[in-house]
Amino acid sequence: MPKANQKRLLLEMFENLPGVGFMLLLRATDDQQLAGWVGTALAFGVCVLYARNILRPQPILLGINLFMVVITPLIQGLVHFGDRTAATLLIDNIPTLVLLSVFVVGLVLTAFAPNGFLNYQPDNAKQKRAHCAVLLTLCAGGILWTLWAGDNYLVSLGAPLMVLFGVHQLLRAGTTDQRTHNGVVLAGASQPGATSEAAI
Numbered sequence: 117m118p119k120a121n122q123k124r125l126l127l128e129m130f131e132n133l134p135g136v137g138f139m140l141l142l143r144a145t146d147d148q149q150l151a152g153w154v155g156t157a158l159a160f161g162v163c164v165l166y167a168r169n170i171l172r173p174q175p176i177l178l179g180i181n182l183f184m185v186v187i188t189p190l191i192q193g194l195v196h197f198g199d200r201t202a203a204t205l206l207i208d209n210i211p212t213l214v215l216l217s218v219f220v221v222g223l224v225l226t227a228f229a230p231n232g233f234l235n236y237q238p239d240n241a242k243q244k245r246a247h248c249a250v251l252l253t254l255c256a257g258g259i260l261w262t263l264w265a266g267d268n269y270l271v272s273l274g275a276p277l278m279v280l281f282g283v284h285q286l287l288r289a290g291t292t293d294q295r296t297h298n299g300v301v302l303a304g305a306s307q308p309g310a311t312s313e314a315a316i
Contacts, residue, residue, distance in 0.1 A: 127171045134159035135180050139269060148207065152188035159184035175225055175233050176280055179218030187213065211262040211273035218280070219255040226252065236288045247287045254280050 138155035142148060159181040165171035166178070173181075187206065194203040206213065222233040226248040231237055233251050238244040258276030265272035 127165065128174070130165070131162050131171060131174060131177050131181070134162060134184050135177070138184065139274070142269070149188075149192075152191070155184045156188040172235070174235050175222060176218055176277070176284065178225075179221035180214060180277075182221065183214050183217035209262075211265070211269060212259055214273055215255055215258045215262060215276060219252065219259065222248070222252050222255055234284070234288070236291060239291065239294070243291070247291075250287065251280065251284060254283055 134155045137158055138151045141154055142151040145151065162171065162177075162181045163185055166173050166181075187210070191203045191206050194200070194206070226232040226245075232244045232248040234244065234247055238247060254276070258280060261276050262272045265275070
């Protein structure tokens with residue numbers, strides 16, 4: 117594998133690390149504060165790479181990482197200043213807030229970014245709107261899911277995120293397949309004698 121591809125793969129793995137690290141550390145230690153601070157530190161590192169244009173954000177992960185940079189300091193600040201009720205409310209609604217962050221980031225990207233809520237280039241503005249609408253609808257459905265899915269993060273948060281990532285990849289694969297098909301058709305049509313062979 118070329119070094120450039122290895123570097124890109126490592127950066128993409130690092131972009132996933134804050135959320136994955138938080139979940140694994142929380143499961144292993146049951147220490148939400150420790151898991152939160154580790155996740156915040158990793159997410160801050162990812163955001164530095166975003167800011168320096170070393171890493172191109174994956175839109176869903178952008179929403180997750182921005183959330184992780186903010187949430188633990190916010191909760192600890194509320195506790196420090198004596199507002200434990202608000203801090204507890206945030207802690208109890210982490211899955212909902214994560215997906216809400218992804219949804220808001222998705223709306224902003226859809227409105228202002230060239231590719232919208234996608235990390236691939238759509239074929240046209242209509243496809244961009246359609247694909248972004250699908251992902252935003254799934255995000256909204258995920259937010260509703262978190263409200264009654266229980267306290268297990270793997271179920272309340274992991275499941276809707278898996279669906280969101282899966283559908284995003286499916287939409288991207290469909291776009292790539294369509295381009296490949298169109299390229300084959302155009303290449304075949306441009307071959308000398310293709311018209312006469314088709315006529316025979």
